[in-house]
Amino acid sequence: MAETMRLDTYLRNSGIIPRRSRAKEACDEGLVSIDGRTAKSSTQVSVGQMLQVSLSMQTREYEILDLPAVPAARKLRDQYARLIGSERIEPDQW
Numbered sequence: 001m002a003e004t005m006r007l008d009t010y011l012r013n014s015g016i017i018p019r020r021s022r023a024k025e026a027c028d029e030g031l032v033s034i035d036g037r038t039a040k041s042s043t044q045v046s047v048g049q050m051l052q053v054s055l056s057m058q059t060r061e062y063e064i065l066d067l068p069a070v071p072a073a074r075k076l077r078d079q080y081a082r083l084i085g086s087e088r089i090e091p092d093q094w
Contacts, residue, residue: 005067007032008041013068014080016053016060031055051081060086 005013011023011032026032027041031054034043045051051062062081072080 003067004044004046006041007034007039007043007045010045010064010067011053013071015072015074015077016051016062016081017055026053026055050084054089057089057091058086059089 008020008023008027011017011026012020017023017026023032024041027039027043030038032039033052034045035050036052045064045067047064047066049064051064053060053062061084063084064080065082066080068080
C-alpha cells in the first residue's frame with residue numbers, strides 16, 4: 001500500500017463518500033477536516049490521522065487505519081477506517 005493518498009481518493013476508496021466528485025465537493029465546501037484542520041481534496045492523508053466528515057445532518061469522526069489502492073468492497077471497509085464517533089447536527093432555529 002502507498003504511504004500517502006489524496007483525501008478525495010481515500011474518501012471514495014474507503015467508502016466514506018461513495019463518489020470522488022462528491023468527496024471533492026465536500027472538501028471544497030469545508031465539510032472535511034484532517035486532525036482538526038479543514039482539508040482540501042488534494043491533501044495527502046496517511047495512516048493514523050483523524051478524519052472528520054460533516055454530511056447529511058451528521059458529523060462523523062474516523063481514524064484512518066489503511067489506504068485502499070482500489071475501492072473497497074462493502075464488507076471490507078472496516079479495515080480502512082474506524083468510526084470514532086457520530087453526532088447529529090441540529091438545523092439552526094429561525
